[in-house]
Every structure is written in C-alpha cells, then in structure tokens.
Amino acid sequence: MEKGTILIVDDNKGVLASLExxxxxxxxxxxxxxHPNQIISILNTSPVDVIILDMNFSAGINNGNxxxxxxxxxxxxxxxxxVVMLTAYGDVELAVRALKNDATDFLLKPWDNRTLVCKIKEAFGSGKKRKNRVPDRSQSPMIVGTSPAMQQLMKMVVKVARTDANILITGENGTGKEMLAQEIHRLSTRREHTMVTVDMGAISESLFESELFGHERGSFTDAYESRPGKFEAASGSSLFMDEIGNLPLAMQAKLLTVLQNRKITRIGSNKVIPVDIRLLSATNKNIQEMVDSGTFREDLLYRLNTIHLEIPPLRERGNDIHLFIDYFMQRYAAKYEKKDISLHxxxxxxxxxxxxxxxxRELQHAIEKAIILCEGNVIRPKDIFVKQTWNPQFSTTVPNLEEVERQAIAAAIxxxxxxxxxxxxxxxxSRQTLYNKIKRFKL
Structure with missing residues (x-):
C-alpha cells in the first residue's frame, strides 16, 4: 500500500463511493x-498527493469549463x-483541453478498474518526484465555500470570466471584492498579463487625469519624466477600479469619455493612444440609489455593469465561516510559530x-489577534475581541426577541x-411556518 492521500472530487455520490x-x-x-468548493479548504488544511477531479458539476452543462x-x-x-481529470466516455476533446491546461492525466467514465489504479499510481509517483508538491500556504486564495449564494455567484463568474464584458462587483466592506476581481482575471483570456488596480476614491481631482491617462515630461510642475497612466499600463489586461462609488461627478464625465472611445491622450501630448482593457470595478455603495439622487451618472453605470456581481456578507453564508476560521487559524499559527494552538x-x-x-477582513484580524495574544495553546472566548455578539451567552447587550428567533432557526438548520x-x-x-420564517429572516 502506498503512503499517500488521494482526494476525489465528484458530485455523483455513487462515483465517490466506487472510487473510494x-x-x-x-x-x-x-x-x-x-462539491469542488471544498477543494481549497482541504488543500489548506491537509496534505494531498493526487486529486481526481470531475470535469462537470452543474446539471445539463457538459462543456468541462x-x-x-x-x-x-x-x-x-x-x-x-x-491532477487526474475524470470525464464521460466520448468527451476525449475535453480531456485533451485538460491536458493542455496542465492536467497530469485523464480517465474516462465508465473506467476499467485496473487502468484507473495504474494511472493514479503513475500520477502519485510523478508527484513524489516533483518539487513544491505541497501547496504554498503563504498565498491567500479565495475561499468560495459551499453556501448556495456563493455557489450561484461562482457559476456566474465561470460563465462571464472568459468574455470581455465589463463587470461591477458590489458588496459590503471586507467581503473580498478585489479578490473576486483577481479571480475573474485569472479565468480570463487576459490572464497572462498582470491585472492593474487603481483606488478611485484615493485619487484627488488634480491628479485624476495624470493617474489614469498619464503625462509627458514637463507638462506640469513636478512632471520630471513621462509616465503612462493606468489605462495604458492595463492595455491588453484587466483594469480594476476599486471604490468607483467615491468618484466625484466631474471625474465621472472624464472617465465615461474614455470608456466610450477606448482612447486616451496623455497630459501635455496631442497623440491619441488606443487602449484595450477589460474593465472590472467595485464599490460598497448602492450605485442605483446614487443615480436616483443625482450623485452618480446613469450613463456611466451602464458602461460599468454589463454584468453585476453581488458578494453576500459573511453572516449570510452559513457554514462557510468554518472554512475561513480553519484557513486563518492555519495561516497565523504558522506565521507566529504556534503550530500546536487550537480553538476552544x-x-x-x-x-x-x-x-x-x-x-x-474583520474575522481575519480577530483570529490573528487571538493567536498573538493567547496565553497557552488554546484560544478561549476571552481571546476573541469583537465589538459585540448576538449570542446572549457572550453579549454585552440584550438582543431583541426577533434576533433571538432568527439565531435559533439558523442554529437548528x-x-x-x-x-x-x-x-x-x-x-x-410546521414546514410551511419554517419556510415563512426563513424567507422573513433571509436565511
């Protein structure tokens, strides 16, 4: 018997049982x-030597994407x-695509048992010979989770990532909007080039044109050398405009012109430069309300949100929080050399x-602080510093009855x-009463 760990990922429980x-x-x-959403969490918490990965997970979709x-x-x-890809008999073209994308091998369903075992052992042997087989846990991959909201979001991401459609990402602070933008870029046809990021809320009006469109040497005070702007730097790649909702109206008009024409002119120059960018933008504001109040241009919104992706807050993602807790515990236990630390x-x-x-983001900081300040090897409730909690056992304020009911239903689910x-x-x-309460509390 080989001393190795095999991870099998397939939405068909019969296939899982047979292969196991x-x-x-x-x-x-x-x-x-x-579900493939579990892959990242497993890789970040335990060693794996070979992955057997199905090509299709959504019913009725067989393109292998x-x-x-x-x-x-x-x-x-x-x-x-x-990584050995698993696909249905007759989808050899899919298997070839997988090999071109650096899969180790492929298996066709239905499989021959002897051939399957042989191929997995070959993959296992090749893995032992290659360096860096263990995942690099210094990186911070996007943890998707298994909540219905995130599964639906990622299905949409897979559909639109390979297009050049402009995408507006919305969600509360700390939900991971920039990380989702990076994910979209990684899946896009522009992934060979680095995504360029600009914080629109941090650009002053006086530097707006210089920052985005660039300038020529001597075009203004302190312009000691010519410099390309963000649009030029991102040409051929993706441009991520963060905090787009903080952009003043005067700047919105200038931005709209460039997005319509896909051409820029550096300050101090008459030369028109075409730019080829895929635009991703993000905000935590309600842009439609801003349009209604006259603080955001409706025509600019149409340019930004060909596709609109809303990231749900952590409190609406159910048990996904356990994945983040495990990941941050592993990450900061290693960083601060407290590998034996555990969570009470x-x-x-x-x-x-x-x-x-x-x-x-708040959860990440809370766990990092707990690991730093914890006395001993067990993190206890007193080590978790948060502003308040809805759980009566730990709360410094008394929650209302509606919130208690919501928490009780969520816990029972x-x-x-x-x-x-x-x-x-x-x-x-009754089930009907439960359905009504789930809808009422948006669980």
Missing part, C-alpha cells in the same frame, strides 16, 4: 468531496500537485454567533445539515 472502495486498498488515505476552472485554482496554490469550542461558538459587520423537515420538527413548527 477501489483505491482504499492501494493508498493509506482517501478523501472525498461532493467548471473542471478547467478548478484545475486552474489548484495550479495557483499547488503548481506541481498531480466556546471560542468557536463565539466566532460563529457574531454578525461580523466587517465581514471576512446548521445542526440538521440543512434538512428542513428535521429542523421544523426540532423547533416544533
């Missing part, structure tokens, strides 16, 4: 995942990890009961793994 049964006598550990997307995600954090169950309850107004019939029975209410 077939390989458990050949390798020391077999891990399974029924989902499998290729997740192959690329794996390659970003584990460049040398062997009451500390975990405190983290899960808090509503995280600062979202993922988690305890029953999303089984609404069991949840209703546990709460002593």
């Amino acid at each position: 049964l077939l390989l458990e006598t050949e390798f020391s550990e077999i891990k399974t995942a029924h 989902e499998g290729l997307y997740w192959l690329k995600r794996i390659r970003e954090i584990a460049p040398a990890l062997p 169950e009451h500390a975990l309850e405190k983290l899960c009961s808090y509503h995280w107004p600062g979202n993922i 988690r305890q029953n793994d999303g089984n609404l019939t069991a949840t209703a029975e546990q709460l002593g209410i």
Whole structure:
C-alpha cells in the first residue's frame, strides 16, 4: 500500500463511493468531496498527493469549463500537485483541453478498474518526484465555500470570466471584492498579463487625469519624466477600479469619455493612444440609489455593469465561516510559530454567533489577534475581541426577541445539515411556518 492521500472530487455520490472502495486498498488515505468548493479548504488544511477531479458539476452543462476552472485554482496554490481529470466516455476533446491546461492525466467514465489504479499510481509517483508538491500556504486564495449564494455567484463568474464584458462587483466592506476581481482575471483570456488596480476614491481631482491617462515630461510642475497612466499600463489586461462609488461627478464625465472611445491622450501630448482593457470595478455603495439622487451618472453605470456581481456578507453564508476560521487559524499559527494552538469550542461558538459587520477582513484580524495574544495553546472566548455578539451567552447587550428567533432557526438548520423537515420538527413548527420564517429572516 502506498503512503499517500488521494482526494476525489465528484458530485455523483455513487462515483465517490466506487472510487473510494477501489483505491482504499492501494493508498493509506482517501478523501472525498461532493462539491469542488471544498477543494481549497482541504488543500489548506491537509496534505494531498493526487486529486481526481470531475470535469462537470452543474446539471445539463457538459462543456468541462467548471473542471478547467478548478484545475486552474489548484495550479495557483499547488503548481506541481498531480491532477487526474475524470470525464464521460466520448468527451476525449475535453480531456485533451485538460491536458493542455496542465492536467497530469485523464480517465474516462465508465473506467476499467485496473487502468484507473495504474494511472493514479503513475500520477502519485510523478508527484513524489516533483518539487513544491505541497501547496504554498503563504498565498491567500479565495475561499468560495459551499453556501448556495456563493455557489450561484461562482457559476456566474465561470460563465462571464472568459468574455470581455465589463463587470461591477458590489458588496459590503471586507467581503473580498478585489479578490473576486483577481479571480475573474485569472479565468480570463487576459490572464497572462498582470491585472492593474487603481483606488478611485484615493485619487484627488488634480491628479485624476495624470493617474489614469498619464503625462509627458514637463507638462506640469513636478512632471520630471513621462509616465503612462493606468489605462495604458492595463492595455491588453484587466483594469480594476476599486471604490468607483467615491468618484466625484466631474471625474465621472472624464472617465465615461474614455470608456466610450477606448482612447486616451496623455497630459501635455496631442497623440491619441488606443487602449484595450477589460474593465472590472467595485464599490460598497448602492450605485442605483446614487443615480436616483443625482450623485452618480446613469450613463456611466451602464458602461460599468454589463454584468453585476453581488458578494453576500459573511453572516449570510452559513457554514462557510468554518472554512475561513480553519484557513486563518492555519495561516497565523504558522506565521507566529504556534503550530500546536487550537480553538476552544466556546471560542468557536463565539466566532460563529457574531454578525461580523466587517465581514471576512474583520474575522481575519480577530483570529490573528487571538493567536498573538493567547496565553497557552488554546484560544478561549476571552481571546476573541469583537465589538459585540448576538449570542446572549457572550453579549454585552440584550438582543431583541426577533434576533433571538432568527439565531435559533439558523442554529437548528446548521445542526440538521440543512434538512428542513428535521429542523421544523426540532423547533416544533410546521414546514410551511419554517419556510415563512426563513424567507422573513433571509436565511
């Protein structure tokens, strides 16, 4: 038996069971995942030697794009990890595409058991010979999670990433808007070039044109040398405009002109320079409300949001919070050399009961601070510093009855793994009443 770990990722539970049964006598550990969103969390928390990855996960979609997307995600954090793609018989063209995207090998369904075991052992052997087989955990990959909201969001991302459509990303502070923009760029046809980022809210009106369009030497005071602007630098790539909602009206008009014509002229020059950019922008503001109030141009909004992606806040992502807790615990335990540190169950309850107004960024800072300040090897509730919590056990304020009811329903749904019939029975209410409350509380 080989001393290695095989991760099987397939949405068909029959396939998972069959492969697990077939390989458990050949390798020391077999891990399974029924959804690819689990891959990043598994790679960040445990060693894996070979991944068997299905090419298609959405019903009725057989183009293999989902499998290729997740192959690329794996390659970003584990460049040398062997990945064997699994696809239906007759989709050899898909398999060839996978090999061109750096898959190690492919298997066709239905498979021959002997051939399958042989190919996995070959992949395992090649992985042992290659350097950097273990994922680089110094990076911060985007953790997608398994919540329905994020699954739906990522399906949309996979569909639109390879187009040149302009995308507007909205969401609260700390939800990961720039990280999603990076994800879209990585999946795009422009990925060979670095994405250029500009914080629109940090540019003063006097420097707006210079920053975005560039300038020639001597065109204004302190212009000691010619410099390209962000549009020029991003030509052939993606341009990410963060905090687009903070842009004053005067600057909005100038930006709109460039987006319409895709041409810029540096300050101090008469030369017109064409620019080829894919525009991604983000804001935490309600742009439609700004349009209605006259503080944001409607014609500019039309240019920005050919596709609109809304990232849900952490409090609406259910058990996804556990993935982030595990990831940040691993990351900062290694950074501060506290590898034996663990999280007390009451500390975990405190983290899960808090509503995280600062979202993922706030959770990240809370865990980092807890690991730094923790006395001993166990993080306890007193080590978790948050402004307040909705859980009465830890709260310094008394929550209202509606919030208590919402938290009780959410906890029951988690305890029953999303089984609404069991949840209703546990709460002593009918399924219809439960449905009404889920809709009311937006659970």
